[in-house]
Amino acid sequence: xxxxxxxxxxxxxxxxxxxxxxxxxxxxxxxxxxxxxxxxxxxxxxxxxxxxxxxxxxxxxxxxxxxxxxxxxxxxxxxxxxxxxxxxxxxxxxxxxxxxxxxxxxxxxxxxxxxxxxxxxxxxxxxxxxxxxxxxxxxxxxxxxxxxxxxxxxxxxxxxxxxxxxxxxxxxxxxxxxxxxxxxxxxxxxxxxxxxxxxxxxxxxxxxxxxxxxxxxxxxxxxxxxxxxxxxxxxxxxxxxxxxxxxxxxxxxxxxxxxxxxxxxxxxxx
Amino acid sequence: xxxxxxxxxxxxxxxxxxxxxxxxxxxxxxxxxxxxxxxxxxxxxxxxxxxxxxxxxxxxxxxxxxxxxxxxxxxxxxxxxxxxxxxxxxxxxxxxxxxxxxxxxxxxxxxxxxxxxxxxxxxxxxxxxxxxxxxxxxxxxxxxxxxxxxxxxxxxxxxxxx
Numbered sequence: 001x002x003x004x005x006x007x008x009x010x011x012x013x014x015x016x017x018x019x020x021x022x023x024x025x026x027x028x029x030x031x032x033x034x035x036x037x038x039x040x041x042x043x044x045x046x047x048x049x050x051x052x053x054x055x056x057x058x059x060x061x062x063x064x065x066x067x068x069x070x071x072x073x074x075x076x077x078x079x080x081x082x083x084x085x086x087x088x089x090x091x092x093x094x095x096x097x098x099x100x101x102x103x104x105x106x107x108x109x110x111x112x113x114x115x116x117x118x119x120x121x122x123x124x125x126x127x128x129x130x131x132x133x134x135x136x137x138x139x140x141x142x143x144x145x146x147x148x149x150x151x152x153x154x155x156x157x158x159x160x161x162x163x164x165x166x167x168x169x170x171x172x173x174x175x176x177x178x179x180x181x182x183x184x185x186x187x188x189x190x191x192x193x194x195x196x197x198x199x200x201x202x203x204x205x206x207x208x209x210x211x212x213x214x215x216x217x218x219x220x221x222x223x224x225x226x227x228x229x230x231x232x233x234x235x236x237x238x239x240x241x242x243x244x245x246x247x248x249x250x251x252x253x254x255x256x257x258x259x260x261x262x263x264x265x266x267x268x269x270x
Numbered sequence: 271x272x273x274x275x276x277x278x279x280x281x282x283x284x285x286x287x288x289x290x291x292x293x294x295x296x297x298x299x300x301x302x303x304x305x306x307x308x309x310x311x312x313x314x315x316x317x318x319x320x321x322x323x324x325x326x327x328x329x330x331x332x333x334x335x336x337x338x339x340x341x342x343x344x345x346x347x348x349x350x351x352x353x354x355x356x357x358x359x360x361x362x363x364x365x366x367x368x369x370x371x372x373x374x375x376x377x378x379x380x381x382x383x384x385x386x387x388x389x390x391x392x393x394x395x396x397x398x399x400x401x402x403x404x405x406x407x408x409x410x411x412x413x414x415x416x417x418x419x420x421x422x423x424x425x426x427x428x429x430x431x432x
Contacts, residue, residue, distance in 0.1 A: 002278060003392065077307075077314055084300075084307035091293070091300035098286075098293035102374070105286030106381050112282060113388045120392055124399050131403055138410055142417060149421045156428050 005123070009115035017108040024101045028094055035090040039083050046079040157212045173221070174211035182208055186225050195227040198234045215241075216248030223249075223257060231264035275393075279385035287378040294371045298364055305360040309353065316349045 002010070161172045173179050182204050189196045196204075201222075208218045219235075226234045235242040242265055249258035 002282075005392070006278075006282075074314075077311060081304075081307040081311055084304040088297070088300040088304040091297040095290070095293040095297055098290040099374075102286035102290040105284040106377075109279075109282040109284070109381065109385060113385055117388060117392055120395060124395060127399065127403075131406060135406055135410055138414075142414060146417055146421075149424075153421075153424055153428050156425075160428065160431060 003116065003120070005116040005119040006112060008119055009112045013108065013111050013115060017104060017111075020104055021101060024097060024104065027097045031090060031093050031097065035086050039086055042079055042082045042086070046075040049075050154210055154212065158209065158214075161212055161214055172212075172214045173217050174208060174213035178208070178211045178213070179221075183222070186222055190225070193227065194224070196225045198230070201225055201234050202236075215244055216251070219245045219248045220252045220254065223254070228257070228260045228264060231261040232268035235261060235265070273386075275386040275389045276382065278389055279382045282385055283378070283381055287374055287381075290374050291371055294367055294374065297367045301360065301363050301367070305356055308356055312349055312352055312356070316345065319345045319349075 186196055186200070186204055189200045191197070204222075205215060205218050209215055232242075235245045242261065246258045246261055249255070249261070
């Protein structure tokens, strides 16, 4: 059974070849009719020829008893030969027509095959693109899901870590490697006054937190990075950061630092 | 038993080559008939020629025993030679037609083979895509399941404090 692509190709190409085949097919009966007419004409001429020869001979006074038969036999032989020649020619012509039909049929089959292959490739390409898009979409969604899960895990780690710190009284840090990286980055970001900007301080605090570190531990460890004269810029009261920092310093026994921060916040009207 | 591709290829090719072969084969009896008629004409020429020689000799008063035999023999030999040439031509024409029939057969077989190859290639292409699609979707599903399991493990580890 032909594939959908072959049927499609046949539908597209078929009409062109069909009309040509029809035209060729019509040549066969036309050829046969032509040669039939030629043969009949030849036979008629033979009959008339015999009569003419006999009449002409009689007018000249030639009166052989067998003249009619001899002329008739001779003309019959000529008709026979002429008919055989016509027959051979007709067979050759029809063979040529059939040959053209065969070549046309071959051309059609090859064209259909080629077009079907092309149509199939196009269809498969479309399906491949759709599949690729489907996979990309699924991978993208999976990626988002995994990122959300990672966030949940990090948040849960932080909650558990904070709970442990609260119960044990101590502040927890992320892994040693992260801690060292953050320290190195803060050192690099120090200005001429030895402190980092509030923006860099809070950005690195975010990294610390996302890696499971306790914010209180960050504040106590990197107090040197803070310009305490502008404590209100580093510890945002509106998100509870000031309270968090003050609490951390108190717990760490650094009451003086806690007091400086509180004074700075009061002076800033916060 | 031919494969489905061979059957399909033959269907696509149609009856053209068979009809051409039949038409070529029809030429052979027509050729034979033509050369039979030509041979008959030669026979008639031989009979007429012999009669003319005899009538000519008799009209000149020559006795039968002195009828020029050479003329008759010459005529016979000429006819034989012409017959030989006719036979050669006839054999040549028929041989040409048979050769053409052979060429048509070869062309048909070649066409069928090419079409079969094309059909096989198309089928392989479809099968390959089907396989690729199955593989891709299986891989996607597997990765999804692995990710789910990994998340479940990680969650347990987190709860355990790791």
